[in-house]
Amino acid sequence: MFGIVRPCRHGMCGGLFKEWMAHLCGLCLALRDEHGHAARLVTNYDGLLVSVLTEAQTTTPAARRRAGACALRGFKGADVAEAEGVRLAAAVSLILAAGKVADHVADGDGAYARRPVALVAGKVAARWSAAGTRTAGDLGFVPEPLLRAAEAQTRLEGTPGLGLPALTAPTGEAVAAAFGHTALLAGKPHNRETLMEAGRHFGRLAHLLDAVEDLAADRATGAYNPLTASGTDLAAARRHADDALLGLELAVADLDLERRTLVRALLVKETRRSADRVFALADRERQEDPGAPGPPEAPPRDPRxxxxxxxxxxxxxxxxxxxxxxxxxxxxxxxxxxxxxxxxxCSGCDACSNCGNCCDCCSCCGDDGCGCDGCGCDC
Known part of the structure; x- marks a missing residue:
């Protein structure tokens, strides 16, 4: 699983975490049911935001079905989401994962530099792209922005002198298209433009944080990195990230939603937490060796x-x-x-009752004054 939105039970109220897990497991099972077990490899945290946004706009919650035991749930059953939003999330995940694999093959990253691996990966990517396109067509979603994103990214990476906003634009447009279509599925077309704006900010931020996380490794291997290619240092990258975070928060605030709490928890609180985590790690590595030129090196590897x-x-x-x-x-x-x-x-936690061990209940869900239903705390 990959993505920048990675909440856990220690930072989110129990009720919200259960909702998030329902969408995550629903995405995984939708991929299995429609496209086979191998398709579950593309299950990712960010893709399920499409399902969350769709349900948040509808007057009634998405249908749930009972799922069997799973390792992620401690081998317990659970009620998981089952709706058009989940299928759209599956289609988007397949198409974007296919583009990511194709990009790795084109760059010759790691194991993809080996010809047999590259051939197999290329065929898998093509199959995922075709499967995602079929599902998207069933839902009335035009997947061209997602399909063009990988091609546009490859073209931009071969063009010298581009700034960071230009290099992250294809990812932003791809996510914007996916977010925007949730408004049509939910019957709230007036939300579409605002959702697309939120998608642009989120897509650019996801691309940027991925570049910051991979910076040291890309320097060591000579792989392409948009920060290096655009001459963007970490301070400038942080400013770009803060701009995207602010734009995303404002867009979420403007949405007409029936259920806002989980959307705010994921797209506002957890996204900012991810940005803070990524840049804090990069800054800490630089502080450990302030005399080192250029971007930070990779952190020490666990000897085990x-x-x-x-x-x-x-x-x-x-x-x-x-x-x-x-x-x-x-x-x-x-x-x-x-x-x-x-x-x-989990700094500042005092193990308050039934709140995922986190003391600041209302900040857990990102909605001040929410009351944190199911939290068990008098916040």
Missing amino acids: LKPDPGGLLSMACAAMACCTCGLYRPPWDEERYRSCWDRCD
Whole structure:
């Protein structure tokens, strides 16, 4: 699973976390039911925002169905979302994942530099793109902006002298198209332009944060990175991120929503948390070696981790990690020895009752004065 919106039970009220999980599991099962088990590899945190936005605009919550035991839920069943928004999220995830894989093949990143792996990955990407396009057509969604995004990105990466806004524009337009169509599915077409604006900000931010996270590794391998290509330092990148965060928050505030709490929690609070986390890590690495020129180097590797062998073995282990929802981690995965507390910012927590161990209840859902239904706290 990939994406910048990664809430956990330590930073979100129990009721909201359950809703988020319903959309996440619904996306995973929709991919399985319509496109086979292999398609579940494209399940991602950001893609389910499409499902969340669709449900938030409808007068009645999306239908739920009972799902069986799953590793991600501690081998327990759950009620998961089942609606057109989930199918749209599945289509968008397939198309964007296909574009991401095609970009890795074109750049020759890591294992993709090997010809057999590149050939297999290219065929998988083409199959995912075709499957996502079919589902999008069933929902009345025109997927051309998503299909063009990867092509436009490849063309821009080969054009020297471009600034960061130009390099992140294709991702923004792709997400804008997906967000905008949720208004049509939910029967609120007047929300479409505002949703597209929110999508542009979110897409640009996602691309930017991905570039900041990969900066040190891309420098080490010589891979393309939009920050390096545009000559953007971390301070300027942070300003771009703050602009996108503000634009996203304002757009969310302007939306006509029936249920606003989860949307604000994910698109406002968790998105800002992700930006803070990414830039804090980059700043900390630079402070540890202030005399180092250029962007920060990669953080020290855990000595317990084994080297990634690459090739088919690496891909097979990645598939197993995804199919077990992260319960299994290969010996070279940096998340293998990290606990949830290492990944989450739980500073200031005092383990208040039934609130995911987080003391600031109303900030958990990003909606001041919400009352945090189901939280168990008198906030």
